[in-house]
């Protein structure tokens with residue numbers, strides 16, 4: 360069996376930036392499970408591991424456009440404190456979802472707080488970065504009907520319902 364759309368895949372991986380700093384990892388003991396072809400994974404990585412078999416190892420470099428997007432200065436904004444609910448407990452690093460003027464839902468991170476203004480950044484933390492993955496394919500199986508219906512993987516390391 361190889362990786363193709365409709366398969367649930369378990370990966371071990373390390374993710375590094377161009378300075379070799381490790382940003383994220385999934386170990387053998389706690390693999391990352393996802394449903395291939397369901398938009399759960401960044402396109403640049405999903406494309407490169409399509410067709411791999413269980414046990415395969417691969418190093419994949421993903422350009423920003425195929426990862427978390429280019430960094431957009433326009434998504435860095437300073438907004439009036441009054442735009443937030445009076446009782447909102449604002450703190451640096453706080454994330455919230457807001458709609459852009461074009462209707463797109465975007466996650467913003469608070470980057471600085473002033474008396475009357477709040478600086479926010481709507482870029483993904485990894486936007487603009489070239490990503491270096493080392494992956495190992497630990498498991499490939501058919502998705503269950505329920506996983507296919509939900510559009511994501513269930514089970515160890517995957518999505519859990521509460």
Ligand code: ZN
Pocket residue numbers: 506509511513518520
């Ligand atoms: Zn589900």
